[in-house]
Amino acid sequence: MATLTGTALLITILVIAAGTILTRALPFWIFPPGKQAPAFVRRLENLLPSAVIGLLLVYCLRYVDIFAGSRGLPEALAVAATAALHLWRRSTLISIAGGTALYMALVQHVF
Amino acid sequence: MVTATAAPARSVRALKAAFPLTLPVMAGFVFLGTAYGVLMQSLGLGAGWTFLMSAVVFAGAMQYVAITLFTAAFNPLYALAITLMVNARHIFYGLSLLKKMRAAGPFKPLIVFALCDETFSIICTAEAPEGVDRGMFMFFVALLNWCYWVLGSLLGVLVGGLLTLSTQGLDFTLTALFVVIFLNQWAKPGSRPSSLIGVVCSLLCLFLFGPELFIIPAMALMLVVFAISGKKLAGGDV
Numbered sequence: 001m002a003t004l005t006g007t008a009l010l011i012t013i014l015v016i017a018a019g020t021i022l023t024r025a026l027p028f029w030i031f032p033p034g035k036q037a038p039a040f041v042r043r044l045e046n047l048l049p050s051a052v053i054g055l056l057l058v059y060c061l062r063y064v065d066i067f068a069g070s071r072g073l074p075e076a077l078a079v080a081a082t083a084a085l086h087l088w089r090r091s092t093l094i095s096i097a098g099g100t101a102l103y104m105a106l107v108q109h110v111f
Numbered sequence: 112m113v114t115a116t117a118a119p120a121r122s123v124r125a126l127k128a129a130f131p132l133t134l135p136v137m138a139g140f141v142f143l144g145t146a147y148g149v150l151m152q153s154l155g156l157g158a159g160w161t162f163l164m165s166a167v168v169f170a171g172a173m174q175y176v177a178i179t180l181f182t183a184a185f186n187p188l189y190a191l192a193i194t195l196m197v198n199a200r201h202i203f204y205g206l207s208l209l210k211k212m213r214a215a216g217p218f219k220p221l222i223v224f225a226l227c228d229e230t231f232s233i234i235c236t237a238e239a240p241e242g243v244d245r246g247m248f249m250f251f252v253a254l255l256n257w258c259y260w261v262l263g264s265l266l267g268v269l270v271g272g273l274l275t276l277s278t279q280g281l282d283f284t285l286t287a288l289f290v291v292i293f294l295n296q297w298a299k300p301g302s303r304p305s306s307l308i309g310v311v312c313s314l315l316c317l318f319l320f321g322p323e324l325f326i327i328p329a330m331a332l333m334l335v336v337f338a339i340s341g342k343k344l345a346g347g348d349v
Contacts, residue, residue: 001182002154008161008185015187016177017167019194020201024226033213040338041206047337047344048207049235050302054309055200055329057289062322074118075286082287086294088174096135099287104280 018022078103125247125270134254136229140259141266142278148267153179158268165264169225171196171258199327204231211235211249218250219302220248220284227260227287232292237263308336 001093005010031037037045061079082099089095136305144165151161163175176197180190204226211234215222222234230253239248296302337344 002156003183004181004185006279009156009181010186011187011334012158012190013163013168015155016164016173016180016188016194020168020170020173020189020198021224023195023198023203024209025223026202028211028212028219028223029169031209035208041209043332044206044337045209047305047308048203048333050296050299050305051312051333051337053232053236053289053296054201054341055203055313055326055333056232057286058313058317058329059200059228059326060286060289060326062317067303074280078283079286079290082290083294086291089317092288092291093131093134094306095291096287099290100138100261100281100283103287104124104278107134107280 070107072110074103074106077106121244122247122251125239125243126251128243129248129251129255129264132233132237133252133259135284135288136233136256137259137286138228139282141263142281143171143328144260144263144269146282147171148264148269150175150178150267151264152268152271154178156181158265161264162261163227166257169260170198170225171227171260196327199330200228201226203345204235204328207231207235214245215249216246218246222249222253225257226247227256227323229288230256232289236292303321308333312336 002009031041043069061072061075064075067071078099081102082095085098086095147165149242151157151164164177168174168177173194175195177190180186180193192276196324205223208226208231212219220288222230233252233256234249235253239245297306312332313325316325316332319325320328
């Protein structure tokens with residue numbers, strides 16, 4: 001059960017919300033549209049998107065343990081299937097539906 | 112006014128362009144949101160608190176971490192520090208979108224407020240189709256994803272106990288979405304070095320620091336690599 005109630009809970013939630021908004025809005029506050037951002041920041045704008053997508057891919061697989069349990073096999077197979085479908089058909093929805101269907105079958109019936 | 116079409120028609124077109132891109136997020140968010148609602152309910156926190164968290168914080172991973180804060184002693188400063196650490200990756204989203212968000216016009220504050228991982232990935236890599244207002248397009252991607260998460264959370268609070276486990280694994284839609292977006296980025300030749308740097312830095316830091324702590328070191332490492340690579344990395348068209 002939650003130990004925080006009432007005002008303490010509300011304050012904690014508002015602090016979490018403020019912190020989250022800060023991380024989302026900070027770059028836009030530091031580099032407003034009217035002001036020329038430094039050269040390195042402008043280079044980052046081109047370099048970061050692809051790198052961040054790579055980071056997110058690793059991020060959503062971060063709890064996969066290749067040394068225990070199913071050893072990351074369902075995740076590896078489903079990621080491979082998603083990628084193969086996408087390289088073959090180039091249809092976002094087919095790739096995602098196919099990969100997810102395989103993953104669900106694997107974690108529910110195989111592993 | 113010089114605009115040829117009325118505002119309602121323009122918003123419908125933007126909504127129609129945005130909706131298909133958010134379908135994978137719908138599946139993932141309704142499922143994960145429901146799981147979150149069930150968890151909140153089990154802590155004795157009902158629909159009101161769950162709605163507040165999902166609608167105002169709107170950050171999946173942080174909302175799960177927040178549960179550990181709700182079950183500990185009251186410590187707002189610690190809560191702030193944890194929030195900044197878990198959500199530090201958002202700073203890179205803003206830096207990636209500085210130019211693109213200028214097209215967002217009056218929608219910019221709302222899009223920034225709702226800039227979760229999935230919304231960022233979509234608006235960063237997808238362009239509004241010809242003739243569709245870019246600001247409205249980005250706004251609807253953000254709004255739809257926000258709705259899925261809030262509705263999923265409330266669903267979890269209200270009917271959570273009735274659900275069976277046959278949906279186990281449905282959250283893989285979000286992983287698959289990132290696989291697809293990664294491959295789409297990879298198809299742009301100029302962006303391959305950045306994609307590789309992103310994956311390699313993240314994997315390296317994941318092994319070194321573990322799943323709870325790797326994000327900030329990975330971000331720092333990427334900045335270092337980009338800084339020392341000088342102008343050799345031009346970066347792809349995004």
